[in-house]
Amino acid sequence: MSNPAYKRVLLKLSGEALMGDDAYGINRATIERMVADVAEVARMGVELAIVIGGGNIFRGVAPGAQGMDRATADYMGMLATVMNSLALADAMRQVGITARVMSAISIEQVVEPYVRPKALQYLEEGKIVVFAAGTGNPFFTTDTAAALRGSEIGAEIVLKATKVDGVYTADPNKDRNAVRYSTITFDEAIAKHLQVMDATAFALCRDQKLPIKVFSIVKPGALKNVILGEDEGTLVHV
Ligand code: UDP
Numbered sequence: 001m002s003n004p005a006y007k008r009v010l011l012k013l014s015g016e017a018l019m020g021d022d023a024y025g026i027n028r029a030t031i032e033r034m035v036a037d038v039a040e041v042a043r044m045g046v047e048l049a050i051v052i053g054g055g056n057i058f059r060g061v062a063p064g065a066q067g068m069d070r071a072t073a074d075y076m077g078m079l080a081t082v083m084n085s086l087a088l089a090d091a092m093r094q095v096g097i098t099a100r101v102m103s104a105i106s107i108e109q110v111v112e113p114y115v116r117p118k119a120l121q122y123l124e125e126g127k128i129v130v131f132a133a134g135t136g137n138p139f140f141t142t143d144t145a146a147a148l149r150g151s152e153i154g155a156e157i158v159l160k161a162t163k164v165d166g167v168y169t170a171d172p173n174k175d176r177n178a179v180r181y182s183t184i185t186f187d188e189a190i191a192k193h194l195q196v197m198d199a200t201a202f203a204l205c206r207d208q209k210l211p212i213k214v215f216s217i218v219k220p221g222a223l224k225n226v227i228l229g230e231d232e233g234t235l236v237h238v
Pocket of ligand 1: 056081135136144
């Protein structure tokens with residue numbers, strides 16, 4: 001078997017990726033498939049930290065939050081990511097993978113708080129760390145949490161799993177001639193107005209020279225290909 005291209009990575013999963021074809025919540029078959037992909041790369045010896053979103057349950061900017069105080073709505077969104085993190089860690093437990101959930105919001109009866117040295121220790125011990133509650137602050141997103149935690153733990157790359165298998169010259173769902181970039185620099189992505197991650201997350205990765213790989217969460221084997229350093233998805237680099 002080929003060797004992994006990375007020793008430590010930060011994987012960002014959107015909450016919506018857990019829905020599968022459902023309209024809301026967590027789809028059992030989908031989370032199991034996702035966990036199988038994660039387990040495969042964890043068994044290759046890659047140190048893996050995961051940030052999961054909450055969009056399948058609640059978003060601070062969703063229509064359901066209209067009229068709400070934005071900060072309150074965002075805290076609800078962060079709590080949604082805690083639920084997803086618990087579901088993900090439990091699904092991993094069921095296949096024999098040890099995961100630890102660490103929350104940016106203090107909720108100690110449920111999950112342990114995020115403490116950076118402890119997270120680093122878990123990673124060194126080969127446990128998967130799931131960072132819950134985003135950055136712990138309203139007005140941010142879990143993309144930014146991924147960039148932040150990725151920087152903090154010294155991840156070599158942020159792997160952003162999306163429904164599309166990379167960054168395209170145009171929206172591939174609308175334009176048949178759209179072409180996927182295999183690699184692109186941060187500056188090119190800005191100049192071409194390409195949406196890779198939200199602007200705050202993108203700026204942080206760029207400042208920290210932390211590359212981003214955008215790849216498909218629905219394509220079988222894509223995560224493994226990314227870990228093996230193959231031409232899968234789009235690499236955004238300095
Ligand atoms: N959120 C927040 N601060 C953070 C991360 C998330 O306030 O640091 C809230 C925000 O309301 C967001 C929701 O949690 O809409 C869910 O996160 P996100 O939209 O990033 O999830 P995804 O789109 O990845 O499922």
